Amino acid sequence: MIRQLYRVLGPEGSRPLNRMLVLQSGAAVLQGVAFALLVPVLKALLGTDSDDVWPWLTAFVGCVLAYAVLQGGAISGGFTVGSQLSRVLHRRMADQALRLPLGWFTADRTAEFSRLAGQNVIQVMSTPAHLLRPFISSLLTPATLVVATFFFDVRTALVLLVCAPVLFAVQQASTSLMRRLDLGRDAAIGESADRVLEYTRNQPVLRAFGRTAEGYRALDDALVAEARADRRLIARGLPGLVSFSFATRLVFALLLALGVSWQLDGSLSVPTLLALLVLLVRLIDSVSSAAETGAGMRIARNTLERLSAVLDEPPFPQPAEPQTPRDASVEFTGVGFRYDNGSAEVAAATPVLNDVTFRLPERSMTALVGPSGAGKTTIAGLLARFRDATEGTVRVGGVDVREIAADDLAAHVSLVFQDVYLFDGTIEENVRIAAPDAGPGELDTAAALSGLDRVIEELPDGWATKVGVGGARLSGGQRQRVSIARALLKDAPILVLDEATAALDQENEALFAEAVHTLTERKTLLVIAHRLSTVARADQILVLEDGEISERGTHEELVTAGGTYAAFWERRAQAHGWRLEAGPS
């Protein structure tokens, strides 16, 4: 536990922890010495010459005062370490979030990450003050008492020395059992928290399909599993806890019986026996509280382990000597890709892309079409290096994306996603994220190209309209236009639009198609397109099926070739919307 705290805090954060450990250890030993001094004090008081009490009493009071000073320092030190822990952990987690590959952030891991950064950091920050300090006392004070007992009665001290390993073994056995059970319960609680979150977030969908809490199976199952883990913890963990408590009482009874028999045979005086019993009661108390704080320490240790695991995740590899893209072209050569789904078994996963090779010449427009699930969004992600290709090479401006610094690549590639996320702020703030220093002219151009200018005109607060968390106060089409304007304002030479026109109405979609076409004069465009107007005007169309490029060419060439594209064209040409879907099998 202490080792883990040092690891998490790092060298810079370790000083307050060192100080707290030294102060608390000193206080714990002094507490033990103060209790031990009660023996001569009691012996003198109960004995024949009560004047002997003064030197012992003076030493006792001195010890108590010194203890109070050290303990005060340790208490304030515990809080200092706690706030240091929270600061260091939050900063390290934020740094780690920046360094981890985007592919790492699956829904489950994102939920775990926010749980760790929120409630778990708060839980860990109270550990030094409320658990570690009492735990140190509950170990060092009894140890001091055992050593002190040697000065009063060697036999009692030897019995204690023999019993200590037995108590320790029982405690260890119960701790490791509880730790395993705690881990199982922590996982069950985490799963329930995720399902409750999912259940809350997806209320609109669940209500639309008439699902109530009882009818929502995943949440139900998670709550049942959590209750089962709780019952398992009580049923299997209780014997361990009870056996420890029983063992400590047994040791006490044994020493009491021995003490009485030694008193009866005249080898132990009554005052010493009484004073030793006071020490024993204190000793048993301390050992029992060690067991109680041990439970809290176990939970904190599990949490620290989970935090360390996230902090130790290998960051996305960055090039040692970064190169700069030479132009705005893009090249995929023999690219293969598998999602690892959070496991190390990448090789076992089904390939999503297979031997994908294509080139996007500078200032050209390519439409990527294909049935749902064919791998179009995956290609966009590889181009922006959200993940690395499992096979082959992705090049931007003639340079392997793995050799380009993250900032440089981000400056070259702009993306408009299917799922638009807006930050809680005004429309202007959301667009300006792309280029905080952009002038009003640039902002207006981006708004005009994306159709955002008309949205601004309709809204009473215009650019200053608050969008709400995630953009909840705007319609889907409005959100999308903000997102497109944002991508256009960034003015990166390569623009990837993933289903960007899906939420636009027909009139706006046509305007947008025209704007996109105009953009080709300045940018390299990859449009994951579903609309005919966009696809037909592309310089090159790539048809992706089952992760492989099955056809490529211009609209005319592909229609003439009479393949998959032509068949879909035939079927869809008359429809208002155009969507390439898997044909009947």
Ligand SMILES: Nc1ncnc2c1ncn2[C@@H]1O[C@H](COP(=O)(O)OP(=O)(O)OP(=O)(O)O)[C@@H](O)[C@H]1O
């Ligand atoms: N994070 C992920 N983990 C595992 N598999 C994934 C992940 N994301 C996508 N996939 C799988 O990869 C395949 C390709 O998905 P992708 O989103 O690239 O397809 P798409 O062509 O963009 O589909 P759509 O047109 O429906 O958006 C699908 O089978 C999908 O289930």
